[in-house]
Amino acid sequence: MKKIIVANWKMFGSIGSWNKYIEELRPFLSPQVHVVLCPPFPYLFSASQEGIDIGAQNCHEKLQGPFTGEVSAKMLRDVGCTYVIIGHSERRHHESDAQIVNKINSAREAGLVPILCVGETKQEREKNETRQVLERQLREHIPLQDIIVAYEPVWAIGTGVSADTADIVETHGFIKSLVPGRSILYGGSVNGSNAHSILSQHNVDGVLVGGASIEASQFGPIIQAGVAV
Ligand code: PGA
Secondary structure, three states: OOEEEEEEOOOOOOHHHHHHHHHHHHHHOOOOEEEEEEOOHHHHHHHOOOOOEEEEOOOOOOOOOOOOOOOOHHHHHHOOOOEEEEOOHHHHOOOOHHHHHHHHHHHHHHOOEEEEEEOOOHHHHHOOOHHHHHHHHHHHHOOOOOOEEEEOOHHHOOOOOOOOHHHHHHHHHHHHHHOOOOOEEEEOOOOOOOHHHHHOOOOOOEEEEOHHHOOHHHHHHHHHHHHHO
């Protein structure tokens, strides 16, 4: 199966920088890997190119309504998105599990594939609560066939310290046992140096990349790693 390589651009860049990025990324694209770019909302259009799928970093719970400043899953579908990241740990602080369930439902209703982020904090890991946390975060979504799960240990995000491959294999195995048949991505300090080894692991169907996706020169080698495994 093709590896899924997702870029989460977070709140970075400008129209000029993203246009240049797309040019620089083009030589790295390959039909052997599935690349999804998730830009900030205003740059969705500039990211949409042949050979690339577009996702958003968030959507509102409702499909429409009087919610000033919000963007619905239906609008995202309308402008060409096919994916949406939901429940990223940088957002979970101000989102309840119930809101995340509503967002997933909205995304599916609008025809988007939700990329549901799950993962334990450093404290939860130290208390040996990882499995409980993942079970709680996934419980409501277990019957859903059309979601992608991204395992993103919170302590590995943006820290430069990724989970080690033995931990990734164990945790992905656990997640697969809860949601068999779904693609499971790993996220948290993935870069050009560790991508190949992470992507080679059993039950790792792809990666969700933050910091190392902001420059095409760093993201390109991660795509190449996805081709090489
Ligand atoms: P990182 O972020 O690659 O910078 O650790 C991953 C993410 O936030 O999805």
